[in-house]
Amino acid sequence: MNTNNSGGNDGFSGQNVDQNEIAKFEALANRWWDPNSEFKPLHEINPLRLNYIDERAPLPGRKVLDVGCGGGLLSEGMAQRGAHVTGIDLGEAPLSVAKLHGLESGVKVDYRRIAVEALAEEPEHAGQYDVVTCLEMLEHVPNPASIIQACAKLLKPGGDLFVSTINRNPKSFLFAIVGAEYVLNLLPKGTHEWRKFIRPSEMADFLRHAHFEVADLTGMTYNPLTKIYKLGRDVDVNYMMHARLDGRS
Ligand SMILES: C[S@@+](CC[C@H](N)C(=O)[O-])C[C@H]1O[C@@H](n2cnc3c(N)ncnc32)[C@H](O)[C@@H]1O
8 A cells, every 4th residue: 555645643654644635624624614615616516416426326314434524515415315424534623523513503424533444444334335425535545546445345235436536637737726726716726636636547447446337427517607517428627436336245
């Protein structure tokens, strides 16, 4: 496992984590639920991705794990739609914000500070989840394939995995970094590193190696004139994937 920048004395050294990435989200965490903050794009895409997940793997009554849940935007949304949600992250401040927000909203989510690889080693969690989500997180870790493998261990046979990230090509450099961080100021400068973006073909390889079958690939686009996000065929920049774990594993 690549453990770049994984030093630190918080009990997570040696794990698949980049402490610089965790620090970026720790510093902004108190604004997570402000829809006009640095998290505005996540607020705006949340209904789109919730609908996408719920349509492909209906959420009511399902046992769901949200990996890299941050302040809990997606976790709470899925719980509001009737799922039993556990949210995990390695950031302390985002999890505190998520827990506090849950107390205020009354939406019940079980939050834990643990790496997905470590959760997958706990016998009471391995093979227990109907659905695992890992959105906007894989481009922030040193070894995304290891995260996908852990997700596979946590799902029931035939379970559904949803991932989202950013494609790696010249257009994504222009739109996701130059455009979003430097021109439109949608995200703080330095939010993303282009080399950590993941091509859909690379994601599909990670998934196949972990015994998933890719069920769908959908793009997410932003129109700076209308300021509207949409799902569609264009996967050049942001995209989501739905994969199903082999029913025999
Ligand atoms: C862009 S936020 C996405 C939050 C949430 N998934 C969403 O889409 O609303 C990225 C999150 O990934 C978390 N993260 C980064 N590396 C992680 C790791 N190795 N394990 C767990 N969480 C991680 C960060 O702390 C942060 O909360």
